[in-house]
Amino acid sequence: MRLILLTLFPLLLQSQPKLIDAHVHHNGDPAFLTKFHDKLAALDAQALLITLEKDVPSVQNFIKSHPNRFFGIGQMSLDSPNALQLVDMFHNAGFRGLGELTGPEAAYDDKRYWPIYERAEKYGMILIFHTGIVNRRNFAEPQNVSSDRMRITTLDLIARRFPKLTLIAAHLGNPDYAWAAELGRWNPNLLFDVSGSTLYKKQADLAYFKSIFWWDGVVSPHTPKTNISAFEKLVFGSDIFNGEIAEFDRELDLYKKLLKACDVPEASQQNVFNGTLHRILNK
Numbered sequence: 001m002r003l004i005l006l007t008l009f010p011l012l013l014q015s016q017p018k019l020i021d022a023h024v025h026h027n028g029d030p031a032f033l034t035k036f037h038d039k040l041a042a043l044d045a046q047a048l049l050i051t052l053e054k055d056v057p058s059v060q061n062f063i064k065s066h067p068n069r070f071f072g073i074g075q076m077s078l079d080s081p082n083a084l085q086l087v088d089m090f091h092n093a094g095f096r097g098l099g100e101l102t103g104p105e106a107a108y109d110d111k112r113y114w115p116i117y118e119r120a121e122k123y124g125m126i127l128i129f130h131t132g133i134v135n136r137r138n139f140a141e142p143q144n145v146s147s148d149r150m151r152i153t154t155l156d157l158i159a160r161r162f163p164k165l166t167l168i169a170a171h172l173g174n175p176d177y178a179w180a181a182e183l184g185r186w187n188p189n190l191l192f193d194v195s196g197s198t199l200y201k202k203q204a205d206l207a208y209f210k211s212i213f214w215w216d217g218v219v220s221p222h223t224p225k226t227n228i229s230a231f232e233k234l235v236f237g238s239d240i241f242n243g244e245i246a247e248f249d250r251e252l253d254l255y256k257k258l259l260k261a262c263d264v265p266e267a268s269q270q271n272v273f274n275g276t277l278h279r280i281l282n283k
């Protein structure tokens, strides 16, 4: 039946949603999925759903019975001894990408991780990287974690070496915003979400981001000519975790305030909220 519908009404089933959330952590609770699905449906929205390996079968079933709302994103460690098999498994399960990649034992661009990026590129995946400062939960527990290995600059080589990958750098490299934007200016396959503490930190000075995404209408040496607003390097991401759905509304409100404070045109705002990811997910 679904096949017939897909054949007859492809445009209907792929119609552009009003919003796509690029960064949602599934906490493994089926009640969360149902609740968040209903919220998305009410808003005509979709979400990339960051999912642990153990939750793949249940998420697959949920997506089958609630089509056109969620795209699976496989959560894995870059240092897993089974990393390549995991990439294959997520792809075979219909997942569209990997993430949120975090806590690597070497810098993201270390050559040891290239086979993973190569495999993901073959599948046309979206990779969501945690970038910049990372939280520290259990102060008593020794950790092999360093924010320095997750600096935004470590994505430059990956974006250039694997041009068919789409990279979403979560948190805009907090606090290396200026570096993030410059890397985005030269790497069309590098996008950002500005979830996390950044918009809270900067909420009294949101126009600051004009100095980071500075190149709208500016002719400068070697700058690729474009009519696309610099702010279109951003995609919407809420970073819901632990089932905290209220974070979605808070982030959405802050994104709207940011784009307004920076005088971003309506058409460009639409690309931030849905257009850019819709095109990537349906190409």
Ligand SMILES: [Zn+2]
Residues within 6 Å of the ligand: 100, 129, 130, 131, 170, 171
């Ligand atoms: Zn993160």
